[in-house]
Amino acid sequence: DAGITQSPRYKITETGRQVTLMCHQTWSHSYMFWYRQDLGHGLRLIYYSAAADITDKGEVPDGYVVSRSKTENFPLTLESATRSQTSVYFCASSESGMAIYGYTFGSGTRLTVV
Amino acid sequence: AQSVTQLDSQVPVFEEAPVELRCNYSSSVSVYLFWYVQYPNQGLQLLLKYLSGSTLVKGINGFEAEFNKSQTSFHLRKPSVHISDTAEYFCAALIQGAQKLVFGQGTRLTINP
Numbered sequence: 001d002a003g004i005t006q007s008p009r010y011k012i013t014e015t016g017r018q019v020t021l022m023c024h025q026t027w028s029h030s031y032m033f034w035y036r037q038d039l040g041h042g043l044r045l046i047y048y049s050a051a052a053d054i055t056d057k058g059e060v061p062d063g064y065v066v067s068r069s070k071t072e073n074f075p076l077t078l079e080s081a082t083r084s085q086t087s088v089y090f091c092a093s094s095e096s097g098m099a100i101y102g103y104t105f106g107s108g109t110r111l112t113v114v
Numbered sequence: 115a116q117s118v119t120q121l122d123s124q125v126p127v128f129e130e131a132p133v134e135l136r137c138n139y140s141s142s143v144s145v146y147l148f149w150y151v152q153y154p155n156q157g158l159q160l161l162l163k164y165l166s167g168s169t170l171v172k173g174i175n176g177f178e179a180e181f182n183k184s185q186t187s188f189h190l191r192k193p194s195v196h197i198s199d200t201a202e203y204f205c206a207a208l209i210q211g212a213q214k215l216v217f218g219q220g221t222r223l224t225i226n227p
Contacts, residue, residue, distance in 0.1 A: 033215075035217075041219060042204060042217045042218050043158075045214060045215075048213070050213070058214070090158065092158075100146050100165055100208065102150075102160040103158075103215060105158040107156060108156075108157055
């Protein structure tokens with residue numbers, strides 16, 4: 001099915017472990033985004049990408065790494081997970097110049113770091 | 115810097131009552147404004163958006179929002195809510211020419227029977 005898919009939906013990991021959250025979109029949208037959702041903070045931008053091999057930091061990038069070797073994939077890696085990274089993570093995409101029509105969001109990954 | 119403030123973290127209302135969810139933005143340049151809805155355990159869906167033109171914008175599920183430039187507000191309203199409107203609602207802003215949405219903190223709407 002066309003759309004934006006995040007995996008896994010739920011993940012529990014231990015402090016200090018590396019974990020990668022996957023995001024895949026089928027529209028060939030230029031822009032992709034990673035947000036985290038926390039109570040009282042709404043959604044905060046972690047990283048975004050304007051195209052393959054072009055990424056940039058958002059509001060809260062520390063502790064995260066991204067890559068975009070292919071237009072359709074935008075994985076988010078926590079190199080050494082901490083409890084403060086327990087959150088719900090959302091991936092989103094939009095076509096270049098089309099952000100005014102809104103983003104399309106994935107269903108989210110709920111990550112718990114113990 | 116651009117910011118979006120949702121004035122209420124939680125809004126409880128009775129079924130069939132009207133509701134208003136408040137949103138203010140701060141930006142020195144023109145912005146586009148959005149409301150998204152997040153139903154339990156789901157991603158965000160676009161409810162409505164203001165780009166230009168009429169300041170009253172109608173969206174899905176009977177919601178509407180009014181853009182007020184002088185008060186830098188974009189409040190969301192529905193004249194009669196249903197149980198199915200229980201969700202979290204996010205206001206967001208996009209600076210003209212930019213690609214990054216800035217979100218407010220969210221308002222949890224709870225409908226009581």
